[in-house]
Amino acid sequence: MERTLLTIHDVRKNFGGIAALKGVSLEVRSGEILALVGENGAGKSTLAKIIAGVIGRDSGSVTLDGREVHFHSTTEAREAGVSIVLQEFNLIPDLSVAENVFLMAPQTFRAGFWLDRRSINRRTRDLIRQVRIDLNIDPTRKISSLTVAEQQLVEVLKAVSVRSRLLILDEPTATLTTQETAKLFALIRKLRSDGLTVIFVSHRIEEVFQISDRIVVFRDGEKVKEFITTETQQRELITAMVGRDIGSLYSIRKRSPPGEVVVEVSNLCRGNRVIDCSLRLRRGEIVGLSGLVGAGRTELVRALFGADRADSGEVRIKGRVGIVRSPAESIHNGVAMVPEDRKNHGLLTELPIYQNITLSYHVHSRGFWISRGREMAMVDGKVKDLRIRIASSVKPVVSLSGGNQQKVVLAKWLLNEPDVLLLDEPTRGIDVGAKFEVYTLIDSLAARGVAILLVSSELPEIIALSDRILVMKAGRIVAEMDHRDASEERILSFCAQEESHVDN
Amino acid sequence: MSTIERPQSKLAAGVSAFTGEWRIELAMLAALFLLCVVLSILAPRFLTFGNIGNLFWQATTVGIIAIGQTFVILTAGIDLSVGGLAAISAMLGGIFLMHQGMGIGVTAILLTGVAAGLVNGFLVAYTQLAPFIVTLGMMSISRSLTYVSTNGHSLTGLPAAYRFFGAAEVFGIQFYTIVFVGLFIVGQVVLTKTKLGRFWYAIGSNEEAARLAGVSIRLYKSLAYVISGFLCAVGALILTSRLGAVDPDTGVGLELETIAAVVIGGTSLAGGKGSLVGTFIGVFLITVLHNGLNLIGVSPFWQGSAVGAVIIVSVVLDRLLRRRR
16 A cells, blocks of 8 residues: 555634534545545535645644645645646636746746746646647647636646646546546546646546546535445445435436427528537427537527527527527527526626526516515525525525536526526536436426427436437537437447547 | 525524625725714814705715716726716706706706717627726717817806705705705615616626626616716706806816725625615715815815725725625
């Protein structure tokens, strides 16, 4: 057995009276990949942030290499060899890759003052070669021109550039495609073979099994169980995370024959991301839209909803024909869209929960006045229906976990009782328990006759929920199949040609 | 983090919800109260009826215009043209007043404000120009047109009837005070009880999310500027009515005074957060400070420093209060 690199003993943390960590102890062994898993709000990210000096701890100790440490900032932690890649990257969008990697490093400046671009570009190139990343990133490119996956790589490069011993990745795969995740994992394994210890925070069970050596499960601020990955079944892990056996996540859907066509899209085009797309949605039907990130799925949904205006083509809803000019028009036609980017497109994060839930209802409803009593009754009804776990609906949405935030977005649209629901990655970044509830909700909406278009990067999810599956590639719908004929391999065979082709 | 509801009595929960929702306003009110106590000790004349009347007069114009400024800032915009708009509406309207009589004159004052607000609103909402730039331009244009319209002279000899707005009393209370307080109440009701207010907050909080939820961004954004322009005209009308003349320098510096009042009142310049209750307190905090320092005999040269310090301290306080969640 390897020696212990990091020991955490009885660490506690409260946020405004709410216990986020209730006395957690664990050990990290040198050279291992340790996964911290749990539902959102379980405390795994909090612990990761405490270790890396992002936030302080209330009590308990963190011992690195036999020496107790108390980092007050990520800079202090990095100097001691502990780096963290947060979900929200810590990069400056208008600076180049190299400038970001060596932002505060002494070698960035000649004579301590003059920016030495040539030197840091060369050093960055060396680093990329050293970690053998096959993605070819030019050190002079601006961060803002990179994809999310590439930006993440820059964060990892930053960690490597200061010779970290411990690298913490907080939900690193939340916004990556399957291919990008595979590349990240290859990089993590390579770094481990160079002697790096990795803490991998995630709630995606499949990934944890692919990458980790050991797994620590968190629930409600406590460590509930430790597993050796190779000796563990997925089922055991899910049960430990959720605290109950939720049965099989993917057998929720009860299908029935769909009704008449409610939406008919013909030859919709927008730029080079949506090319000549045609599709139909029927009442009570779930149509899955699959494809790689960048294949144009989000763009198609947005053009269909009117979030972006299509260049040509037509959308037929309730007898109205033509392109959709605005989201307001869609709402009027009984269409709702749950966007991919929850925080920036779906929520007013600083505003109270109830104002988020009723926002679209007020757009839709008549009159000028808002009755507080009626509004609260509607909000409470939806909170109960969707089992949104909140202390009070006047709290800002930002105080909720990812799963509950997503339920707020769903509640907002369901108040309008839509006929057509466009769901773009509805379970991204939410935990297993909330996922289960969202699947159940989607199924019950379809049973009530709502036509649903479901975009998802998780193939098991799309196969389990859809009646029909469409596959997009490079802006076009390239395949259509019944769920009975669908398999991950079959879908991938339609969309997984050279990814670099799609990227450019 | 998962939130756990702690057992509380209904009353205690209500009180804590109230203090939670109005935390910043309550803190500013406490500061204002404290300031009044200190001033009334240092300057015995501070707490006299006469001086309190002065305070309300001094707060009126800046207060009315700060209402519109609050609306605009809630949408994450800013209106730098308020001083210029006040001047141009009083001046153009004043010319009508001299030649066409009361009805047309007063209508012209208000319409000028609305029209100028419409220009602001259109440019901000229908082009991608930043509110700062648009209203900075309008500030300069409206001031320049004010000078052009009378060749830089003041407008004197306004009809006697016009003095009504600055002098009339209802049940012993100044008419302008009723307008001033009334507009604040109406404004706060609009913010909390109507879709207009709700959508302003939504736009300021996250414009794209509001658009995707179906909110007509252009309509509601331009409305904020139009209302701001209208209130500039109302403020100018009351001011010039009381003074009995229109100076082309009317309203110089109002943009900064109103923004200061809004910010002191806890409204975020980033939009989406704040209230008119806060702005009301902010207006009075500045007014009381100026008034009190005058009474104590502090040189006007020093008063700018005091107001500046209050702005900075209040924003620091605001941030500390908001962080604690």
